[in-house]
Amino acid sequence: MRFSTKDLVTIAVFGALWGSVEMTLGAWLHAANVPFSGLVLSGVGMSIALTGYVLVPRAGTVLMISLVAALLKAFSVGGVVINPMFAIVVEGLLAELGLFAGGRRRTVLPFLLAGVLAVSWTLVQPFFTQGVLVGDGVIEIYAQTVRRAAGLLGLDAAMVVAILVVVALAHVAVGLCAGGVAIGLGRQLTRRLRMQAPARAPHG
Amino acid sequence: MADRLGTPGYLCCFAASMAAAVLLPGWRSLLALALAVCLALLFYRAAFRALTHPGLWVFIAMLLVSMTFWVGEPTTHVGSLPASLTGLAVGVQMSLRAITITLAVRGLAARVSPGESAGLLERVGVKGLGFTVGVAFNLLPSMEQSVRQTLDTARLRGGTVWRRPRLLRLAALTALTTAVRRAEAVAAAAEVRGFSPERSRPLPLRHGRYDLLLGLTLTATLATLLLT
Numbered sequence: 001m002r003f004s005t006k007d008l009v010t011i012a013v014f015g016a017l018w019g020s021v022e023m024t025l026g027a028w029l030h031a032a033n034v035p036f037s038g039l040v041l042s043g044v045g046m047s048i049a050l051t052g053y054v055l056v057p058r059a060g061t062v063l064m065i066s067l068v069a070a071l072l073k074a075f076s077v078g079g080v081v082i083n084p085m086f087a088i089v090v091e092g093l094l095a096e097l098g099l100f101a102g103g104r105r106r107t108v109l110p111f112l113l114a115g116v117l118a119v120s121w122t123l124v125q126p127f128f129t130q131g132v133l134v135g136d137g138v139i140e141i142y143a144q145t146v147r148r149a150a151g152l153l154g155l156d157a158a159m160v161v162a163i164l165v166v167v168a169l170a171h172v173a174v175g176l177c178a179g180g181v182a183i184g185l186g187r188q189l190t191r192r193l194r195m196q197a198p199a200r201a202p203h204g
Numbered sequence: 205m206a207d208r209l210g211t212p213g214y215l216c217c218f219a220a221s222m223a224a225a226v227l228l229p230g231w232r233s234l235l236a237l238a239l240a241v242c243l244a245l246l247f248y249r250a251a252f253r254a255l256t257h258p259g260l261w262v263f264i265a266m267l268l269v270s271m272t273f274w275v276g277e278p279t280t281h282v283g284s285l286p287a288s289l290t291g292l293a294v295g296v297q298m299s300l301r302a303i304t305i306t307l308a309v310r311g312l313a314a315r316v317s318p319g320e321s322a323g324l325l326e327r328v329g330v331k332g333l334g335f336t337v338g339v340a341f342n343l344l345p346s347m348e349q350s351v352r353q354t355l356d357t358a359r360l361r362g363g364t365v366w367r368r369p370r371l372l373r374l375a376a377l378t379a380l381t382t383a384v385r386r387a388e389a390v391a392a393a394a395e396v397r398g399f400s401p402e403r404s405r406p407l408p409l410r411h412g413r414y415d416l417l418l419g420l421t422l423t424a425t426l427a428t429l430l431l432t
């Protein structure tokens with residue numbers, strides 16, 4: 001990853017934005033125990049990071065933005081921040097993978113792919129971290145628990161699968177929105193920056 | 205004792221605890237936990253704060269209940285409920301592993317600062333991360349001011365940003381434009397002062413007197429645990 005000084009400060013701006021959203025909105029959502037708060041944060045974060053990619057269209061930009069946001073998140077007041085920090089970095093990696101798979105063109109497809117891949121991580125993260133914590137037995141525990149819960153609630157196994165599919169589709173929808181918002185906002189921002197006169201170098 | 209350890213020393217503690225937790229099967233996970241507890245007592249007592257978090261114990265309780273009552277093969281009864289002692293034993297082993305990993309991760313997080321983490325990442329190829337994090341941290345107040353000014357301007361013009369999506373988008377765009385313009389000025393100032401990402405040195409790491417000794421001791425301990 002080789003960036004110019006201007007690229008690095010632009011990355012800093014978007015990393016600071018994502019980091020401040022995580023530190024403020026993230027802390028509030030976590031404290032209020034809002035369901036699917038990870039999905040909301042991930043969607044907002046990806047919109048910001050992918051907007052940054054429109055301005056610095058290089059491999060590694062989104063990952064770098066996510067690293068900056070994760071390191072700023074470490075300064076968050078209270079609460080356990082290791083899980084969100086890890087999630088932010090993995091989302092950055094997955095978004096890079098999406099952009100790479102989409103051919104890194106400045107069309108809509110790579111952005112949508114990156115958004116969907118990154119946001120989907122919020123669905124996988126609990127299983128991944130718990131898998132690391134206790135080993136692969138956690139999958140069996142979840143499978144048996146879902147079976148038991150379905151039995152207790154009188155739900156058909158197909159219904160449980162349908163609920164999971166709906167949750168997964170919600171994640172895909174948020175990912176698509178994040179990609180779409182990013183490319184729209186990024187293009188508008190580029191146009192606006194082109195229209196304005198270049199910044200003067202500061203004196204002294 | 206903790207003051208005599210540097211970032212490489214803490215990384216060794218983390219790696220040794222993680223390796224022991226993952227590689228020692230069955231009841232030998234007790235040895236992994238013992239190693240993690242010893243390291244935490246010696247070098248990062250702040251890690252024990254993780255054990256006061258209710259979420260960890262709720263997770264462990266759910267693990268034990270599910271392993272005893274519905275995952276393992278029933279071998280006995282608790283009241284009228286069929287229960288599995290084998291399942292309970294596996295649940296306890298899983299919990300030991302979870303506590304070991306929690307102590308290792310929290311210990312590393314407690315002792316290695318974000319600046320040092322940035323320094324470590326720069327050494328593995330993420331050039332300029334330290335500079336970027338520094339700029340990001342310094343930009344936070346001016347960005348907050350810029351967002352506030354944008355929202356105030358929108359309000360003075362008679363719009364409540366949160367109720368009108370188009371206005372919210374315009375406000376975001378204005379705040380972003382201001383932030384990027386400010387970033388361009390920062391980049392120009394850094395270049396004028398001779399900064400270049402290629403020539404920049406990574407953030408320094410703390411080195412402790414006992415880093416090497418601890419690294420060798422932990423390698424030998426881990427090898428003994430795995431081979432015996």
